[in-house]
Amino acid sequence: MRRFGSHPDLRKPHRSCLVLHGSVEELAGHPTRSRRRVEARAALELALRLGDLVVVPVSAILSHVLFYGSAAPDPSQRVVFGAVLLSAMVCFMIGPVYRAWRGRGLVVDLWILLLAWSCSFGLFSFYAVLVDMAGAVPTRWLLTWYVSGLLGMVGVRVLLRVQLHRLRARGLDRERVLLVGLRSSGLKLHRLLRGKPELGKEVVGYFSAKGDLATRRGGDAPRCLGALADLPRYMDQHRGEFDQLWVSMTPGDAGDMKAMLKQIERFPVPVRLIPDTTGWGTLNPGVHQVGNVPMIGVRQGLADHKFRLAKRVEDILVAGLAVIMLAPVFAVLAIGVKLSSPGPVLFRQRRHGLGGKEFSMLKFRSMRVHAEGSSDKITQATRNDPRVTRFGAFLRRSSLDELPQFFNVLGGSMSVVGPRPHAVQHNNHYERLIDRYMHRHYVKPGITGWAQVHGLRGETPELRSMKKRVQYDIDYIRRWSPTLDVRIIVMTAFKVLGQKSAY
Structure with missing residues (x-):
């Protein structure tokens, strides 16, 4: 393995990197800061x-x-x-x-x-x-x-x-961080901390490595403290004046990274790796540990088990209250379905849920029996669709046909809020046409969703309409929080109920 500092790119900083050995003390802080x-x-x-x-x-x-x-x-x-x-x-x-x-x-x-x-x-x-x-x-x-x-x-x-x-x-109670290397993920983190000082972390500066973005970013980058080979000397001169060392390098830099870690092992400073996942198509990346083996989650739904528990509690509370409070409405709608045409009250359709597994989604039947068969042909309901009964048209316009899905939520196959589940045939069709289409299934499907409150429901005659839905669904998974779910539930009451795009 090449000795640390032997490569010319490690001995010398980039052209845009001003070596600040004379002025770096004003950046490093004071030993009493830690106390x-x-x-x-x-x-x-x-x-x-x-x-x-x-x-x-x-x-x-x-x-x-x-x-x-x-x-x-x-x-x-x-x-x-x-x-x-x-x-x-x-x-x-x-x-x-x-x-x-x-x-x-x-x-x-x-x-x-x-x-x-x-x-x-x-x-x-x-x-x-x-x-x-x-x-x-x-x-x-x-x-x-x-x-x-x-x-x-x-x-x-x-x-x-x-x-x-x-x-x-005002600069108080901040942890001071040194960056090693500057890839896109490290630069993104620097921008985040600079824009949100309340997070309590401050990037003092970075030590340049080959492949850094600083030469292309200019003022966006943190201040350069020197080349990678200068890091051990800097840490020796400024012991106790910074709190953490963050490494923003790629797997291709593994040799240099090992050598660097060996050189600084005498400094008891926490070292953290910022993985550069640019271009990987990540979804909620996170760190996990199985036994004593760490892993990086590249694509996942709600990464933290506390979030999954919180969402499940939210689902049980909302769905349980809805079933109890809407029991008379359920009874009236069931009678209306029975009187509208012969057949069962509930319609069950196979849909893809969490992890792409199939489940039976419940709806009040809005079409005549056998009109919603299991044909392989993909046929969405359209305006004035002859298969839809008059009472069924009312149910679809008001979204009341979706109410039985609260039982799906209580059973654990759905959530109150999440990407709407499409028919199995639709999934098999669109997963080949739309990038990241199946990323929607990293979470449970919902009765209402982020796409629906933005008007994206009902018929999708053009591919771009479905692409837009998928974009909103993935955005929801990335941004999920209890407050976002509450916001969507409230918006649903005003924007989805009675919307004319559902037939």
Whole structure:
């Protein structure tokens, strides 16, 4: 293997890279920065714990005053109060409620809080049943305490984040990072951090390697600190003045990367690899570990198991409420289908779901029996389609024919929000014509979706219409969050119901 620094590209920086050995000290920071960051993190965690410690009992007392007119609970209510507090302590300690926020968004943090707080009341409920005191539990007080306590803790986190963002925007409490190499992924990350100082990380500069983008990017690139061969000397001169080393190189640089890591192994600084996946057609790339073997996920749906759990909880809650609240509507529509034409109330069609596996999707029947047969010919419903009954046309226009799919959601084959499932014949046809068409199946199909609320539903007479749908579906998978799902559900009520493009 070639010795590190022997290649001329490693000994010399690019023409655009100004070697800054004389001025680099002003970039490296001060040794006390690390200590200040530790103190800032400790102060943040303390403020968060104190905020929760105040909010939880205060919300309990206010809820008690609301229902009982007194702040002093009776002995049995004191037992309930203590049991819930103990449950909260256990759930908050087990969950990552108080772990560092750096790199973690507010939505994720609030979901973790919701799960931990719900776990607290769930654990108490289990205890109440176990000791046979469930009948004595003041339900209204507990429910009000749950909601008010949750809102209070959300408020604490929002206020602390606002303050933290202000501090980081002023350059405080930031982790300082050195870049090794500058491929497209490293440059993208630098831009992200520069545009979002609240993430709490700052790229001090980079050390150039062959194949870097700096010569073509100019002002977009971070400041160049020297050639790759200068890295060990720089790290030796500035120990403790930066927090992490990020390597932005490609698999083709494996030899240089190994030599570089060998040269800097005496420096106990965390080293992270930024994989350059440009042109790979990635979808939600992420890092996984099986045993002690790390892997990079190149294409996947919701990468984090916490996100998958959150989406499943969301599906069960929304679908369960919909089935209960819409039960009378289900009955009326079932009668209407039976009266419109002979045949079953529900129509089952094979569709591709998560992972491309087939499942039976439920709909209220809108066509005459045998009109929606299993022919290999792809025939979408069109305007004034003779196969559609008069009542079926109403169901399609109002999207009420989709309501039985809430049972698909409860069964786990669908989600409330996701890419709409197409007929198996359509999938077999379009997967050969549209790039990344089957990427839609990295998540469960949905009753409504990102494409549908943008008007892309019903007949697709042109290939470009289906391509646009697929683009929106993939964009949804990349951008998924609970708030996006809520937004789509709300938009569905205004934009999809009654839309004229469904026949």
